Amino acid sequence: MRYVINASAITVFFLTFILLNSNPAKADSALEQYFGGSSIYFELSQDEITDTDKFEGEADLRFRSDDLKVFLRASNNMPFPHQTDNFEFQKRGFEYDINRDWTVYGGNFSMIVGRGAALHAVEDRGVGWDAQLDGGKFEGEIGFLSLTGFWGEHKSDNTLYYTTGVNTPENVRADKLYGGVVGLDFNDVDFRIGLVKTDMMRNAAQVSVTITEADVNWKAGDFNIYFEGDWYKTETQGAEEPVEGRAQLAEINWANPGISISGQYIDYENSLFEYGTHPTLKRTEVDESTANPVDQEGFRIDTNITPGSWDGATLRVILVNLKADLTEGAGHRDFFVEYASSPLQDYSFIASVERIGGQLLYYGGVPGNEENYKLSVDGPFFLGGSFHAQTRIRQLSNDIESDDELELGFDWTVSPEFTIGLFRETSTNPIEPPPPGLFGIPIDSPGQWNHMFVNYTPDPWSEWNLLIGSRRGGYQCSGGVCANLPPFKGIQLTYSRLL
Amino acid sequence: MFKEIIGVKTMRILTLAMILALASIFPFAASAQDTDDNEVSWDGVRFELESLDGDDMNEEDVFSGADYYIVDFWATWCRPCSQYLPQLESIASDYEGSLKIVLFSVDDPGNISTARAMLGGEDYPFTILFDVEKEIQRDLGVARIPTSIIFDASGEEVWRHIGYEHGDEEEVRAKLVELIGEVESPAEEE
Numbered sequence: 256m257r258y259v260i261n262a263s264a265i266t267v268f269f270l271t272f273i274l275l276n277s278n279p280a281k282a283d284s285a286l287e288q289y290f291g292g293s294s295i296y297f298e299l300s301q302d303e304i305t306d307t308d309k310f311e312g313e314a315d316l317r318f319r320s321d322d323l324k325v326f327l328r329a330s331n332n333m334p335f336p337h338q339t340d341n342f343e344f345q346k347r348g349f350e351y352d353i354n355r356d357w358t359v360y361g362g363n364f365s366m367i368v369g370r371g372a373a374l375h376a377v378e379d380r381g382v383g384w385d386a387q388l389d390g391g392k393f394e395g396e397i398g399f400l401s402l403t404g405f406w407g408e409h410k411s412d413n414t415l416y417y418t419t420g421v422n423t424p425e426n427v428r429a430d431k432l433y434g435g436v437v438g439l440d441f442n443d444v445d446f447r448i449g450l451v452k453t454d455m456m457r458n459a460a461q462v463s464v465t466i467t468e469a470d471v472n473w474k475a476g477d478f479n480i481y482f483e484g485d486w487y488k489t490e491t492q493g494a495e496e497p498v499e500g501r502a503q504l505a506e507i508n509w510a511n512p513g514i515s516i517s518g519q520y521i522d523y524e525n526s527l528f529e530y531g532t533h534p535t536l537k538r539t540e541v542d543e544s545t546a547n548p549v550d551q552e553g554f555r556i557d558t559n560i561t562p563g564s565w566d567g568a569t570l571r572v573i574l575v576n577l578k579a580d581l582t583e584g585a586g587h588r589d590f591f592v593e594y595a596s597s598p599l600q601d602y603s604f605i606a607s608v609e610r611i612g613g614q615l616l617y618y619g620g621v622p623g624n625e626e627n628y629k630l631s632v633d634g635p636f637f638l639g640g641s642f643h644a645q646t647r648i649r650q651l652s653n654d655i656e657s658d659d660e661l662e663l664g665f666d667w668t669v670s671p672e673f674t675i676g677l678f679r680e681t682s683t684n685p686i687e688p689p690p691p692g693l694f695g696i697p698i699d700s701p702g703q704w705n706h707m708f709v710n711y712t713p714d715p716w717s718e719w720n721l722l723i724g725s726r727r728g729g730y731q732c733s734g735g736v737c738a739n740l741p742p743f744k745g746i747q748l749t750y751s752r753l754l
Numbered sequence: 755m756f757k758e759i760i761g762v763k764t765m766r767i768l769t770l771a772m773i774l775a776l777a778s779i780f781p782f783a784a785s786a787q788d789t790d791d792n793e794v795s796w797d798g799v800r801f802e803l804e805s806l807d808g809d810d811m812n813e814e815d816v817f818s819g820a821d822y823y824i825v826d827f828w829a830t831w832c833r834p835c836s837q838y839l840p841q842l843e844s845i846a847s848d849y850e851g852s853l854k855i856v857l858f859s860v861d862d863p864g865n866i867s868t869a870r871a872m873l874g875g876e877d878y879p880f881t882i883l884f885d886v887e888k889e890i891q892r893d894l895g896v897a898r899i900p901t902s903i904i905f906d907a908s909g910e911e912v913w914r915h916i917g918y919e920h921g922d923e924e925e926v927r928a929k930l931v932e933l934i935g936e937v938e939s940p941a942e943e944e
Contacts, residue, residue, distance in 0.1 A: 291911075292895050317893070352800065365887040370863045377887050379862075380897075440810070474808040479870065506867040510874025517871035534864025540831040546864075557871040567840030571872075598837040599844070601920065605833070633837070634920055641919040666919070715914045730831055735917030736898040737832040753895040 292317040293754040298332075300747035315346075322352040346378075346387075357395035363387045366405050368436060368449040372502045372523075372548070373468040373485045375532035376409070376432070386530050388432055399440050406433035409530070430455040432530060436468075443474045453530065461492040464528060481506040487526050500525030502548065504534055517557040523548045536575050537589065537616075540730045553577035553587075566597040586613040602634035615651075624652040631662075640667035641735075658683040666708075666734050674710040676734050679703070680727050704744075708734065716753040722746070799893045803858075804866075806873055806882035816881050817909065820854040822933055824926070825903045827885075827896050829861050830868045834918040835900040839878060841923035842902075846879045848937040849930060858885040860899065904929060 298311040313330035328346035348362020365387055368374040376386045390407025408429035436449040449468035454461070470483035487500040505520040523533055526548045535546035536555040553576050560570040571593040578586035593607035611625040631645035645662040659682070666676030682702045706724025728742035802812045817823055826842060828835040839857075846855045857878070859869050863886040873882055885891055894903060894911075903914040913929050915922065931937075 292893055294895050315895075365889065367863055367886060370866070372864075375862070378892075379888060443808075472808065479808050481867075508867060508870040508874060510870065512877040513875055515871050515873075515875030517867050517874075519867050532862060532864065534862075534867075538831070539861075539865060539868075557868060559871050559875050561875055563877075567843075595836070598840050603837065603920075631833075639921075641921065668921075671925075712916075718916070732833050735834050735919035735922065736900070737829070737834060738898055751897065 289318055289320055290316070290754055291319075294752060296749070296751045298747065298749045300743075301745040302747075303744045304742055324350040353395075356397070358393070360392040361390075363389055364392045364405070364407070366392060366403075366407075368434070368451055368466075369447070369468045369470050369483045369485065370481075370504060370534050371532040372483070372504070372526065372528070372534065373449055373466045374432070374434070374451045374528075374530055376407075376530055389429075390433075396440075401438035401440055402435070403438075404435040406431075408432070428456050430530075434466075445472045446470075451530075453528075455529075457491075463490045464488070465490075466528065466531075477509050477511055479506075479508040485526060487528065498525055500527070500548075502526040502533060513560065513562040515559045517555075519555045519557075520553070521546070522552045524550060536577060538573070538591070541617075547579070550579045551577060552579075566599050568597040569593075569595045571595070587616055588612045602632065604630065604632045606630050618651075626650045636665060636667070638667045638669070640665065642666075643732075664733055672712050674734065676708045676710070677706075678708070678724075678726075678733050679705045682727075710734065718749075718751050720747075720749045722748075799890065801883075801885075801890055803883040803885060803890075805884075806870060811881065811883060816856055816883070817854075817905070821852045821907050822849075822854075822912075822930070823905045824853065824855045825858065825894070825905065826855065827858050827860055827891060827899045827901050829859060829899055830865050830872055831861075832899050836872070838900050838902075838918035838923075839876070841918075841926075842880070843876075843878050845923065845926060845930065849934060850879075852934050853930065855880045857882045858890055859883070860885050860888050860891050862886065902926060904933070906933075 294315045296311075296313040296315075298309070301308045311330070311332045313328065313332055316327045316329075318325040326346065326348055327344060330345050332345075346363045348360065348364060350358060350360050350364075352358050363378075365377040366374055367377065376388050378385045378387045386409060388405065388407025388409050390405065392403070392405040392407075394403040395401070408431055410427055410429050431454045432451065434449065434451040436447055438448075439446040447468070447470045449466075451464075451466040451468070453464040453466075455464070456462070465488045467486045468483065470481065473480045481504075483502075483504050485502040487502070488497050489500070490497040501522075501524055503520075503522045505518075507518045509516050519534075519536055521534065521536060523546065526533065528548070531548070533546040533548045535544050536553055537544040537546075555576075556574045558572045560572075561568065571591075573589070573591040575589040575591075576586065577588075589609065589611050591607065591609045593605060595605045596603045607627075607629045609625075609627040609629075611627075613622065614620040615623050615625055617625075627647060627649050629645070629647040631643065633643050634641065636642040643662075643664040647660040649659065650657045661681045662679070664676065664678045666674055668674050680703070704725040704727045706722055706726050708723075709719075709721040711719040722743070723746050725744040726740060726742060728740060730739050731737065800813055802810055805811050824842065824845070826835075826838070828839070842855055842857075846853060855878075857880045859866075859873075859882065861869050861884070863884075866884055866886070869884070896903075898916055900918050901914060901916050904912050906912055912933065915925060
């Protein structure tokens with residue numbers, strides 16, 4: 256087995272393992288009061304997909320006392336292009352409450368303007384997104400007036416930017432972002448006006464983006480109504496005229512016991528912004544869920560029916576209609592119906608039917624029709640375990656080959672601390688086959704992913720996990736937990752401990 | 755910036771030292787069986803977040819009036835999270851008066867409308883808040899969802915459970931019996 260491991264990292268790993276499993280003395284309660292939320296994490300893995308052997312360690316230290324919170328993360332886990340070195344302080348910062356109404360932030364901080372199309376500077380490790388800024392922010396309230404101001408830097412995560420041969424993480428200048436939001440908060444109506452300005456260097460040219468945002472949120476009885484408008488102006492050094500764009504979105508929600516209806520409308524035109532995430536009308540867990548900020552308009556109607564007499568069973572009906580204004584196209588229509596049985600029964604199932612017409616986004620926008628049938632079943636299994644089975648059949652109307660998917664998962668709770676599981680996925684969708692075999696032993700073939708896992712939790716705050724085999728990437732729910740995971744094939748041992 | 759001032763090698767040594775220092779603290783943070791010492795004080799976690807009903811709520815609004823609180827993390831795309839909610843509803847009903855449930859949605863802000871569609875008609879007896887910046891998730895050390903955390907009235911964490919599969923609700927109930935007591939049957943109440 257090949258490993259490229261730093262000798263000091265081995266020392267850290269085993270020393271920590273020994274310390275954590277030694278007979279501990281009775282704790283000082285002040286320790287948890289001030290450092291609660293701190294954690295450590297280790298991963299030892301060999302991945303045949305990326306052809307990497309790695310040892311990763313991460314320490315997340317959090318200190319809090321009354322009005323002050325300080326955090327510091329040291330890690331050699333570098334999933335983002337802007338991270339340039341081993342064992343650096345990836346995150347550090349503080350949050351200080353001046354009083355109940357005013358807070359200042361320094362170091363790394365998150366900032367969202369509107370629903371995210373104007374600015375979505377957050378860290379979401381589950382999906383591998385980190386646009387947090389490094390600088391400062393203040394936010395506060397004076398009566399019904401709210402004020403937020405921020406300024407910060409961030410190195411681009413656009414991987415194409417780093418593969419041109421010209422730009423490297425070392426010589427790239429950090430992007431600068433600053434702006435603010437003014438809000439008026441009344442009982443049932445809130446107004447916001449925001450301004451975001453960005454200075455960037457792209458391919459040796461200076462690029463400035465200015466975004467003006469305005470939104471209103473109105474609560475009226477059983478209705479909740481939201482409107483937002485964003486206006487973009489992008490000026491590139493050397494270009495004759497700036498590029499102007501806009502994004503508009505509206506949401507109407509109505510709910511009563513047993514039924515809720517939601518309507519959404521979007522209209523995006525030339526509103527691409529690296530630090531923004533445009534709300535999408537597609538369901539998040541499907542492959543083509545990303546919105547197109549350059550040219551997309553459409554609506555979505557979402558109905559959830561769950562009468563009290565159904566004991567938690569739910570009927571969901573979703574209609575999506577998308578089109579492109581600036582380019583010709585047949586549009587995209589998606590009609591989705593899902594029934595989930597009552598989870599209060601021993602065995603539960605979810606069945607769905609989906610019909611897609613017009614441009615097939617998953618297949619690059621080619622015209623056609625698509626039907627998806629999906630069924631998943633969960634329930635108890637012998638030896639105190641549980642099982643999960645899911646199958647999806649996809650049928651296409653044109654020359655693209657149809658594909659079917661099957662997912663099977665079994666796990667056994669051997670004891671309250673010890674769980675083992677098996678997971679298998681298959682797909683007839685033509686894909687690039689992964690490298691054959693695991694340590695030279697063939698365990699799967701193209702279109703198949705098989706893995707087993709062993710999970711040991713000696714207490715609610717520490718966890719060992721061993722995974723052997725192959726895992727398909729994407730949103731996955733396995734062993735009762737969900738995450739957006741990268742594809743993997745090999746062996747992976749992780750340990751996490753929360754203070 | 756630190757790298758330029760201090761040097762790469764020194765940075766690595768400092769980082770290693772920090773990890774070792776942190777690791778040396780953990781053994782004194784209680785044995786595996788002694789949950790009283792593994793605590794995340796709620797007092798240090800402050801927030802003001804939009805609720806499902808559209809109101810802004812802070813921790814003082816939410817954490818009052820109960821002996822224990824279950825904090826759960828949920829997302830629209832997480833099937834086990836949704837399967838868990840009717841179980842939590844049943845638990846909330848059984849322990850009404852002594853237990854409150856607070857649900858944090860960790861969806862992106864663009865999914866708030868979908869979350870309202872999925873939760874609005876359910877009429878769950880929970881307080882539901884949108885943690886769009888995922889700050890509460892980070893402050894409480896939640897890496898995967900669903901994760902349920904039980905806090906006592908003083909804001910001290912007493913237990914947590916990661917994930918949900920059929921039967922996990924019995925573990926939650928067993929812990930609540932230990933903390934609060936048995937649920938009275940209707941015959942006993944009469």
